[in-house]
Amino acid sequence: MALSPTLSRFVLHWGEMGTRWGVNRTVSQIHALLFITGRPMHADEIVETLEVARSNVSTSLRELQGWGLVRMVHLSGDRRDHYETAAHAWELMRTIVKERQRREIDPTIGVLQQLLAEPAMRQEPAAVKLRIEETLDLLETLTAWSEEMLKLDTETLTQVLKLGARIKKLLAKSGTRPGDDAMTAAAMLGP
Numbered sequence: 001m002a003l004s005p006t007l008s009r010f011v012l013h014w015g016e017m018g019t020r021w022g023v024n025r026t027v028s029q030i031h032a033l034l035f036i037t038g039r040p041m042h043a044d045e046i047v048e049t050l051e052v053a054r055s056n057v058s059t060s061l062r063e064l065q066g067w068g069l070v071r072m073v074h075l076s077g078d079r080r081d082h083y084e085t086a087a088h089a090w091e092l093m094r095t096i097v098k099e100r101q102r103r104e105i106d107p108t109i110g111v112l113q114q115l116l117a118e119p120a121m122r123q124e125p126a127a128v129k130l131r132i133e134e135t136l137d138l139l140e141t142l143t144a145w146s147e148e149m150l151k152l153d154t155e156t157l158t159q160v161l162k163l164g165a166r167i168k169k170l171l172a173k174s175g176t177r178p179g180d181d182a183m184t185a186a187a188m189l190g191p
Contacts, residue, residue: 001037001041001045001048001049002049003033003049007036007037010032010036011029011032011033011036011050012029013032014028014029014031014032014035015028015029015032016028018031024060024063026050026052026056026057026060027060027063027064029050029052030046030050030057030060030061030064030070031064031069031070031085033046033049033050034070034083034084034085035085035086035087035092038087039084040073040075040082040083040084041082041083041084042078042080042081042082042083043057043058043061043080043081043083044080046061046083061083064083064085067095067096067099068095068098068099069085069086069092069095069096070083070084070085071083071084071085088154090154090157090158094150097146097150098150101143101146105139105142105143106143108139109136109139109140109143112132112135112136112139113136115132116129116132116133116136149161
């Protein structure tokens, strides 16, 4: 399959962005290709389109499946395995946030909790303990917030994210202080 200049630019850019996020370029390009074409593709078609080695495609597809970003599907009359990704950007974002949290944030929270629970922590300066506690609190707060946000339907989530600085103004008007329930404040704004 030959990509138009627009699609080619999208796939190449997605690959570049992937490397900045710590993801292999080919993995990112395959994901971009499946997303932008919006249809299942078999590995040989991906190889031909991206002009990369078959082994690289196979490895990349397994990695994408591990992230929950790509799933194998079968098409009637074709014995080959085909691969597809979510058709909606918001669904992809939800999957990526959940996986990054599971792979990166959750283990860090666990280590920080263990450090604070160890008897050796009593030997550390108070400032060290405070920094670890603050870091743990930050990560737990962000995790709780992201979990609540991801439960929202896409339309509501979009509205919440577009609120931006209006939340600060609302909090000032309502007398709500930092630390109060931000979801309550967001709900007060309405659509």
